Amino acid sequence: xxxxxxxxxxxxxxxxxxxxxxxETFAVDTPYGHPSANISIAEVAGxxxxxxxxxxxxxxxxPHQINYRANLWAxxxxxxxxxxxxxxxxxxxxxxxxxHFVVVDQFVDRTRGRFDTFxxxxxxxxxxxxxPYCPEMRQIAIDSIKEQNIPCWETGTMVVINGPRFSSSxxxxxxxxxxxxxxxxxxxxxxxxxVEQAMCVVGIGLVTDYDCGLVAEGDVPPVxxxxxxxxxxxxxxxxxxxxxxxxxxxxxxxxxxxSHSLDHAILGH
Numbered sequence: 001x002x003x004x005x006x007x008x009x010x011x012x013x014x015x016x017x018x019x020x021x022x023x024e025t026f027a028v029d030t031p032y033g034h035p036s037a038n039i040s041i042a043e044v045a046g047x048x049x050x051x052x053x054x055x056x057x058x059x060x061x062x063p064h065q066i067n068y069r070a071n072l073w074a075x076x077x078x079x080x081x082x083x084x085x086x087x088x089x090x091x092x093x094x095x096x097x098x099x100h101f102v103v104v105d106q107f108v109d110r111t112r113g114r115f116d117t118f119x120x121x122x123x124x125x126x127x128x129x130x131x132p133y134c135p136e137m138r139q140i141a142i143d144s145i146k147e148q149n150i151p152c153w154e155t156g157t158m159v160v161i162n163g164p165r166f167s168s169s170x171x172x173x174x175x176x177x178x179x180x181x182x183x184x185x186x187x188x189x190x191x192x193x194x195v196e197q198a199m200c201v202v203g204i205g206l207v208t209d210y211d212c213g214l215v216a217e218g219d220v221p222p223v224x225x226x227x228x229x230x231x232x233x234x235x236x237x238x239x240x241x242x243x244x245x246x247x248x249x250x251x252x253x254x255x256x257x258x259s260h261s262l263d264h265a266i267l268g269h
Contacts, residue, residue, distance in 0.1 A: 003028065004041055006050035008247055009080035009199075011071065013087035013186060014059065014225075015232035016239060019051040028074040032115075035070040036061055039078065045248040050078055054186060063163040063185035069115050072193040081259065082137060082200040084246060085190055086239050088232050089158060089182040090166075090211035090223055092175050098231050101145045101242070102156040102182050102205040103138050105131070109188045111162040116189030118196050124267040125196065132191050134200035136256040137246070141202050144245040150238060156181035158205060160188035166223050172212035183211055200258040202246070206239050208232050 003026055010019060023042035028035060040051045052071060055061045075083065089102065096102065109116075119125035145152040159175050161167060163185035167175070175183060182205045194201040208231040213220035232239075 003078060004048065005079040006041055006048045006075070007080065008047055008082045008084065008250065009050045009052070009075035009078070010084045010243055011086075011190065012051065012053040014055065015088065015229055015236055016086060017053040017057050017059070019240060019243065023051070028077060030070040030073045030077070032069040032073055033067055035074045036066055039074060044244060047247060047250070047252075049247055050075060050080055064111070064114065066186065068189050068193055069118060072190070072197055073118070076197045076199065080199065081254070082134070082250065083194045084202055084204070084243055085187065086204040086206065086243060087184050087186050088208045088228050089184040089205035090209045091207045092159070092172070092180050092183055092211060092215065094215040094217065096153060096156070096181055096207055097151070098207050098209055099235060100151040100153060100207045102153040102158070102207060103141050103145070104158045104182065104187070104203040104205055105133055105138065105155045106157040107132065107188055107191060108157060108159040108180060111160055111188055113162070114189055116192060118193065125262065125265050127192070127195050127261055127265045129192055129195065132195050132201070134202055134256050134258050136254070137200050137202035137250065140249050141204055141242070141246050144242050144249065147245070148238065148241065150242070153181070156205065158182045158184055158187050158203065160184055160186070167211055169212045169214065169222070172214055176215055182207065195261045198259050198261045200254070200256060204239070204242065206232060206235055
């Protein structure tokens with residue numbers, strides 16, 4: 001069966017397992033194995049949009065076992081050139097509170113053992129990760145979040161840990177002392193694999209907790225997945241509306257340089 005084309009791709013995180021009420025679903029085979037789930041495709045504001053829950057529809061895939069390469073390859077295979085990457089995250093700074101949204105502009109990779117490149121040889125590629133998130137998509141996301149009167153942080157560094165465990169108090173204190181803003185388990189290598197596919201990517205963190213509670217006001221216990229799920233569920237309609245609004249406002253034409261991420265990155269080219 002011939003697969004349809006899609007313009008924009010969305011990865012759903014914890015508590016975000018569907019986007020459309022009416023959509024066709026397609027299985028996509030990849031050279032890297034099975035993606036997290038079949039891809040649902042529907043039209044939004046005249047654009048074809050592909051959606052995949054990165055943990056699968058029943059949240060059966062932990063963050064360190066997600067097949068990130070298969071997920072990104074599948075999206076690219078459908079023609080996707082822009083990726084929206086919302087996720088649940090913890091706050092590392094007192095002023096960033098649960099319920100706030102953070103449009104991240106930087107990441108710090110603290111994962112291990114994840115397949116984080118499409119270039120394992122003999123073709124060698126060194127992409128720049130200096131500014132990995134699309135400036136055009138970031139601004140659209142910021143505007144959409146603010147228009148919905150959601151507290152929004154326009155920048156933020158997200159440290160990505162391997163999981164599936166949460167941080168120790170000592171680790172959380174170190175991340176806070178470094179000045180990093182949020183913490184998650186899935187933003188990497190998703191972002192850099194998108195860069196290797198010359199795709200725009202925007203990361204939107206929905207703050208669900210204070211990690212180990214070190215920077216919270218009062219006595220806040222360390223994060224639990226139950227608390228993450230509760231806060232995300234309370235805000236699920238808001239994150240979905242932001243995603244749909246960003247899709248609606250995204251122009252067909254690209255005005256960024258993301259599609260040139262491979263220029264001068266591949267040796268011999």
